[in-house]
Amino acid sequence: MPGGEGEVSRWAPARRRRLLDAGRVLIRRPSGAVGLGITVALVVVAAAAPVLAPHSPSTQFTDGLTSFGAPVGPSRQFLLGTDALGRDLLSRLIFGLRNTLQVAVAANLIASVIGVAVGGIAGYFGGWLDALMMRLTEVLLAVPAILLAGFLALVTQPSPTSLVLIIAGVNWYYLARIVRGEVIAIRVREFVEAAVVAGAGPWRILVTHVLRQVWSLVFVYMTLQFSTTAIFVASMSFVGIGIQPPTPSLGNLIADGSQYLTSVPRLAIIPGVLLAVAVLGFNLLGDSLRDALAVRD
């Protein structure tokens, strides 16, 4: 979990040992081991996509379609069959996974950093700063993300960067509000008050005491956000931004494939299952890691 790593590395060295303990606990739990296994496997597949994919993901093979233009089923040449344009489904899945991971990781990372910063500052300092920031998030929350993205699509040229920024731009405020709520509850607790009495500055307290308390929540949120992001990318393809064809993403593979649910179910089901496995892996890992880290208390 990228955001998690960022948070972890900011910790004081003394906490590293606890992290190691947590790692041990994580691997000992079967769900944690499975989650770690899936995640590592998928990241390796995504990273090695050009080596692993049997074909180019966008080559349309003349023998990949029947003479009537229907996709062909699994064969030696096309292990999972072909899609509606005679392209190798397996290769599209591998590259789709890669593209989806890239966008999801980058967008989530940016969104989480913004969300934690805004939520933490608003919740901790309160007052007009809080009011201003929360009103801003309320304004943004009031515009449904997909509509805002649709608006933005009309004014921006689509590119991977603009896609990441749009997704991050419409995702940070959910987390900001959750973090703020937690921070408000935490900042009146004894250990924070003790730190104030001990003379620690507000920023130091915010980073070392308060945010430390919420990061497991942030973590859980980020793992969940992965699937949401992948699905959001698919929805955005409908609006006309998102990853443009012929570049595959898990989202647009599912979106295109779902039209074939009753005729070529393979096209609808296999990408859905791959996305499910990926999200399952990330979620198992995140959840177990959270439990393992909670052990330190």
Place this chain on the structure above:
Amino acid sequence: MIRFVTRRTIGGVGVLWGIATLVFVIAYVIPINPARVIAGRSAPRAVVESIYRQLGLDHPVWVQYGDYLGRLVHGNLGESYATNQPVSQALLQRLPYTVELVLLGVLGEVIIGVGLALVAAARRGSRWDDFASVVAMLGLTLPTFWLGLLLLYIFAFVLPIFPLGGVDQSTWVVLPALSIAFTGAGVYTRMGRASLLEALSEDYIRTARAKGASHRRALVGHALRNAMRPIVTMAGLDLATLMGGVLVTEQVFGIPGLGTLAWTAILQNDLPMLEGVVLVIGVVIVVTTILIDIVYAWLDPRVRVTGSK
């Protein structure tokens, strides 16, 4: 408490003004000439120019902004560029479907999600815990439109129990609400489980346990109440975001709700309609947020104290 509510209401009006302004800014910067949209692509230039003046687009931007706010204050959302239908009339026709779908969908999410969270937290680390996580995750991993199509195919076509899309029968809401509930429940399970476990390890619950409160009492009486805080937040946010975010579900099931209306408006560059949808969702969200804050204050008096500082 009254001061708290008043404060939040004033804040809410401010947010509505912010939304209206945001919508205006976006509509203003979009490189599309509304007059051309209305007139159609083959209209003579004179027609486009006459519509341009009718819409007041030849005035300076601040005059347009003032006119726009003035119209909103009087409840005039304008007319659709595409159909000439008054926007407020279209919104009233569409709102009930979305509200029904979203309310039942979120209710389903919370029931399924919190139920699974209780199972998971009660038997932490057991097979039940894993089972609950897997069910929660299964839902989370499935795109709503994918699940929706699958549900439609199985429970409306193969087994003709529910209607095949549309809203022409009273049971139309069941399958779309289920697909929202199932795909959204995971968030509640995971948040609920995390909060329940956190609460169970809190000093006051340990104290209660030490004083002889049962595990069940600790879990349901104390921990659940504590866990309801993020869940209420989440449910409120979901209600709000789903108002426009059920677009894809509405598409799959053919429901003429706000999402479909907004989608059509995007396809047609129908700005007044899109503005209307965004504003009405804005009103719903602002009201919901204020209600959540009040519930928050009720659940946790500390918020009220600090909130009205």
Place this chain on the structure above:
Amino acid sequence: MTRALRRHLVAVAVVAALASLTLASSLSPAVAAPARSGTTVTAVISADPPSLDPALGFDPISWSFIHASFVTLLTFNNSISIVPWGASGMPSVSGGGRVYTFHLRRGLVFSDGEPVTAQDYAAAITRILNPRTKSLLMAFYQIIAGATAYSDHRARSVSGIQVLGADTLRFTLVRPDRTFLDIMAIPNASAVPPKVIARNSAQFGLHPVGDGPYVVQSYVPGREITLVKNPTYFEAKQVSVQRIEITIGLTPEVEALRVENGSADVMMDTVPTPVYIALRTDPRFRAYLHHFTAIADNYVAFNLTKFPFTSRRVRQAAAYAVDDQQVLRAISRMGTPLTQILAPGMPGFDPSVEPLGYHPERARQLLAQAGHARGRGLPVLTFAVATGGFTAGSNVAQVVQQDLERVGFRVVLRVMAPGAFLSSLGRYPLTMGIYGIDYPDPYDLIASQFACSEIAAGNNWQDYCNHAVDRQLNASLGLSLAQSIPVYRRLQAQIFAAFPWIPLYYQELWYLVNPRIKGFGANPIWPMMFANWRA
């Protein structure tokens, strides 16, 4: 403790079960008794028709509805010849082809009881010419004398429209134009009731009142349209179906499922590729599938004013580079290769013209001759494509993209919602193009897509402009159809020699209709002929 918890969980489960029981008990019978009453037909459509107002609806689906609920003086029969309908006969033509005199048939009545008069037809055309109506069709009717002055507010009425009594109407044109009969036969030229219009002209499309075979009993946008047979229609005896209930907003996949399981009779959208693949070979649905070829051109338009497509050689190279067979497979062979501008079914179509064919080697040579061997010196070309249910459009675009890249072009797709797509016309070097006829005169296909004036009007997507071609097109309007066909054949050959397009295909439209519905004969101009349906 754990037992207590289990009890609690059981309680939760019971509550959940009760909740679902409550839901279940409120269920009405699974599939509402499908309309099997014989005279009711149920249909499904994915989106609202753009408008039910004769002044505004200007697309095949809107026309289907307007043609069902209003009567034009003339109309097209199924072999797309012009025949009288609201008129008692074909108009008399005088004044050297400039003056058309119509006589109304007796017994035309609006469904609110008002009789239809010549004045109502005059008012309908005048309403289109009024800028306040914001009609797309204003330019069409400016062929009438005095129309431009009226539209520009220089005159209070249209001098070329004269009402000569309750049932006689005379139009005077600015110049002889045989296509005037066509624009009096498209549904936009229907009579509209003046009193209803006076009350609320802008929203007439939401509550239309007409004199056609059907009355729009209710229209809830996004949800449903109900048509009921109009007892006062003058040929009501020939209308068989009593009631047509149309559910709006389902996806095409779900629409098809509804027709397959019998809960709907007619799918008003064309069958999408994935459904077609499944049903084509299924013997159960053989009798459900109907098809005909749309009179429309599908092509990729080069922007002739933008580098590199300012060069004829580069255009020719691109046109040769695309594999027409692969394009046809991308649409599951629901079409035939495009050979010329005048589509099959249009008078003047020349079956002897061969398709351009797939010549990738030739394409590479031409590109090299143009100084761009293997794409050297060519920018990345943006290819604009519209979405909105046209997935075949995006699939075809990807085939074109790959074929162009194989000979050295670099192409990126820009898939846009239709609104954004139309606003972007002229901005990108390549545009996925489609043009369906407005009326069955070859002039429409050639002039709308290639006249200089159509660049600004938004139909000439390649920005082709040749004033010599324009002059011949204008002159042809004074000729009879038979006289003008050789002119159009010559013109289309001349235009094609400049390679303005990558020719793609003429599309076959497939429809899914329960075989209990008879008379689903499609009219190539508007697909649904409700009044001909029998059940």
